[in-house]
Amino acid sequence: MIVLGAVLPHPPVLLAEIGQGRERQAQATLDAYATVASRLRQLGVTRLLIISTHGIVTLNRFHILNRPLRGNLARFDAPEVQFQRELDAPLTEALFESAQSADVPLARANGWEESDHSLGVPLTLLADAVPERIAVVSMSFRPPEDHLRFGRAMAGALAAIDEPTAVIASGDAVHTLSDASAYGQHPRAAEVQQQVESALLAWDPEPLCEIDEHLRRQVDESIISPTLILMGALHGQEAIPHILASEHPWGVGYVTSLIELS
Numbered sequence: 001m002i003v004l005g006a007v008l009p010h011p012p013v014l015l016a017e018i019g020q021g022r023e024r025q026a027q028a029t030l031d032a033y034a035t036v037a038s039r040l041r042q043l044g045v046t047r048l049l050i051i052s053t054h055g056i057v058t059l060n061r062f063h064i065l066n067r068p069l070r071g072n073l074a075r076f077d078a079p080e081v082q083f084q085r086e087l088d089a090p091l092t093e094a095l096f097e098s099a100q101s102a103d104v105p106l107a108r109a110n111g112w113e114e115s116d117h118s119l120g121v122p123l124t125l126l127a128d129a130v131p132e133r134i135a136v137v138s139m140s141f142r143p144p145e146d147h148l149r150f151g152r153a154m155a156g157a158l159a160a161i162d163e164p165t166a167v168i169a170s171g172d173a174v175h176t177l178s179d180a181s182a183y184g185q186h187p188r189a190a191e192v193q194q195q196v197e198s199a200l201l202a203w204d205p206e207p208l209c210e211i212d213e214h215l216r217r218q219v220d221e222s223i224i225s226p227t228l229i230l231m232g233a234l235h236g237q238e239a240i241p242h243i244l245a246s247e248h249p250w251g252v253g254y255v256t257s258l259i260e261l262s
Helices: 022-042 089-101 117-129 144-159 189-202 205-210 213-219 224-233
Strands: 002-008 047-052 062-065 069-073 078-087 106-109 133-138 165-170 239-247 254-261
Touching: 002 022, 002 224, 022 117, 022 239, 022 254, 047 089, 047 117, 047 224, 062 089, 069 117, 078 117, 089 106, 089 133, 089 144, 117 165, 144 205, 144 224, 165 224, 189 205, 189 213, 189 224, 189 239, 189 254, 205 224
Parallel strands: 002 165, 047 133, 047 165, 062 106, 078 133
Antiparallel strands: 002 254, 062 133, 069 078, 239 254
């Protein structure tokens, strides 16, 4: 049974080994991570699906990790930050079969981006709150409606698990909120950021699907696609969303959301 959902940002600067003190500028996000970790422990979560944005992302299909996860953050000059989890093979197989039955293009992946910080950052910050075995899927460049459909295809398999299960969507919000960002400032960035947060609080996928995809690229966001998969995965559940933190110390929106299920 699914007991919890979450949307977590993944900037490597949150980790002390990389931030070197700068991570304290995002203390609200770090505190929100601690809250999510605490809930995972309180609920005794033993099965977990993480939705990645930087593992394998292609135009026509989604991917599911088909081997144990082994990674590090060497790409961010922190090779000492390593993350690993064993593969939850039964969950992985159930999710794959669910996607096949729904005619969702999902491919098994035996390779993965070694420095996938959309996995490395959450796994490091959540630490022992994460089970030893996990399942991992990635977003794609398919339309937003397909991400929602992918999540809904997996919903039955996730709900049928007889152990406490959580689903985490890893994604940063708009990257162009101010000139403090390395990506510069976009005049409509704050508008898109607000749309994302409003849709999260309303737990409504339609506003996310309606955001123009060209605009999404312009403001450089990576939160909508994984969130739509999460919304689909929790389909049929009574979701109670909370935004624990929303901040943008470096011009990039970091939204940490906890979705309780009644």
